Amino acid sequence: MDDLHYTHRINQLNAEYARCIDDDRIEAWPDFFVAECLYKITTADNHARGREAGLVYADSRAMLQDRVAALREANIYERQRYRHLTGVPSLLSQSDGMVAVEVPFIVIRIMRDGTSEVFATGRYLDQVVEVTGQLRFRERIVVCDSHRFDTLVALPL
Amino acid sequence: MDDLHYTHRINQLNAEYARCIDDDRIEAWPDFFVAECLYKITTADNHARGREAGLVYADSRAMLQDRVAALREANIYERQRYRHLTGVPSLLSQSDGMVAVEVPFIVIRIMRDGTSEVFATGRYLDQVVEVTGQLRFRERIVVCDSHRFDTLVALPL
Amino acid sequence: MDDLHYTHRINQLNAEYARCIDDDRIEAWPDFFVAECLYKITTADNHARGREAGLVYADSRAMLQDRVAALREANIYERQRYRHLTGVPSLLSQSDGMVAVEVPFIVIRIMRDGTSEVFATGRYLDQVVEVTGQLRFRERIVVCDSHRFDTLVALPL
Numbered sequence: 071m072d073d074l075h076y077t078h079r080i081n082q083l084n085a086e087y088a089r090c091i092d093d094d095r096i097e098a099w100p101d102f103f104v105a106e107c108l109y110k111i112t113t114a115d116n117h118a119r120g121r122e123a124g125l126v127y128a129d130s131r132a133m134l135q136d137r138v139a140a141l142r143e144a145n146i147y148e149r150q151r152y153r154h155l156t157g158v159p160s161l162l163s164q165s166d167g168m169v170a171v172e173v174p175f176i177v178i179r180i181m182r183d184g185t186s187e188v189f190a191t192g193r194y195l196d197q198v199v200e201v202t203g204q205l206r207f208r209e210r211i212v213v214c215d216s217h218r219f220d221t222l223v224a225l226p227l
Numbered sequence: 228m229d230d231l232h233y234t235h236r237i238n239q240l241n242a243e244y245a246r247c248i249d250d251d252r253i254e255a256w257p258d259f260f261v262a263e264c265l266y267k268i269t270t271a272d273n274h275a276r277g278r279e280a281g282l283v284y285a286d287s288r289a290m291l292q293d294r295v296a297a298l299r300e301a302n303i304y305e306r307q308r309y310r311h312l313t314g315v316p317s318l319l320s321q322s323d324g325m326v327a328v329e330v331p332f333i334v335i336r337i338m339r340d341g342t343s344e345v346f347a348t349g350r351y352l353d354q355v356v357e358v359t360g361q362l363r364f365r366e367r368i369v370v371c372d373s374h375r376f377d378t379l380v381a382l383p384l
Numbered sequence: 385m386d387d388l389h390y391t392h393r394i395n396q397l398n399a400e401y402a403r404c405i406d407d408d409r410i411e412a413w414p415d416f417f418v419a420e421c422l423y424k425i426t427t428a429d430n431h432a433r434g435r436e437a438g439l440v441y442a443d444s445r446a447m448l449q450d451r452v453a454a455l456r457e458a459n460i461y462e463r464q465r466y467r468h469l470t471g472v473p474s475l476l477s478q479s480d481g482m483v484a485v486e487v488p489f490i491v492i493r494i495m496r497d498g499t500s501e502v503f504a505t506g507r508y509l510d511q512v513v514e515v516t517g518q519l520r521f522r523e524r525i526v527v528c529d530s531h532r533f534d535t536l537v538a539l540p541l
Contacts, residue, residue, distance in 0.1 A: 074392050078231050085315040153348035155314045157469045158399035178348045184375025186345040188500040191467035191492045218498025242472035310505035312471045335505045341532025343502040
């Protein structure tokens, strides 16, 4: 694996992922995952203690699609907007065609009244695979620095 | 176009652009644009509705130079400081030597009393050209996520 | 020096540096510096006026190790968490195997009660050298945009 080129591809993957959410095209969001995947939002404290449960937990792409449908029904996107910024990826290890990557993130939330705030910070712990020439998530664990969450955290991070 | 190298050049262009503003060297800011350019600050809502007008609108480098002169006269930089951070660029398309690029950004404003706040988030929608070996903006549309702006938004984003 | 590859290495250096602090492994933090180094936290105003003194000043790796020990004793990490994000590095110059680099940063602080805030923004002014195949800091001047600091700024930035 060429670190420089692979880092570039991971950057692009995360840029596309962020644009998908920030542009409110979340119907396309599950496509960043393989069919049998794991997506979880948890806190740094819980992650450090090895607790499996997350604030959000989905172990298939179908569950992610259900979540998107529920979000649309609840009309949550009418009330806010997100802006993701991801930092430099660290390539941690690789085996059997799967690459473990850590990426720090910050998400700003912009409410309908125009106010902005730091909504979440943390790091993505990813297992990335290549499927027909595209990088996809086998696993994305969203480890949030804070233990405090708005109930709206159901939105994808 | 080699994506990896071009992305690197776009990153450097944005880093220089940000340093120019954040270091308070705005007299050099118009030089990032070609003579016949478009610079516009607008909101995500207005942009999505196809509204042409912007909060700030300049269709030549000379207009940008006028703006800088006005800002200096108003002494606005005495009262605040900016810090830009740009994310990973997405190369959208290219034709006739012009490359369309989208780059997310976050700008923190630091006031003279020492307080910091998220001033603006959004994305740059750029048309980039090469002029005697340097990348320059033919067009930079600053699409802000929030519709609420301080009157000081006249400062370059 | 190949700018693209060197920028990649600088990105990785800063990512590792940030992870070391944000993961609360600060015992490893002094290892990012050479034995005879300079680490300083100052403000943009003081830096512009050429004032040598900093809010934090250490001119050897041993001093950084002392600082870490003091921080552990004060138990400061129990009360907060950091999240660093660094921007695109600008390679400024090189001579005698030392490369001058500027990197913008933003640090979010997450308190035990779950609140997050912009803690510091600014730029790193670095002198980077290569030691047995690894990039290390000969000098890291942390120039903060704001002059206002929490007393806890004793934590590494």
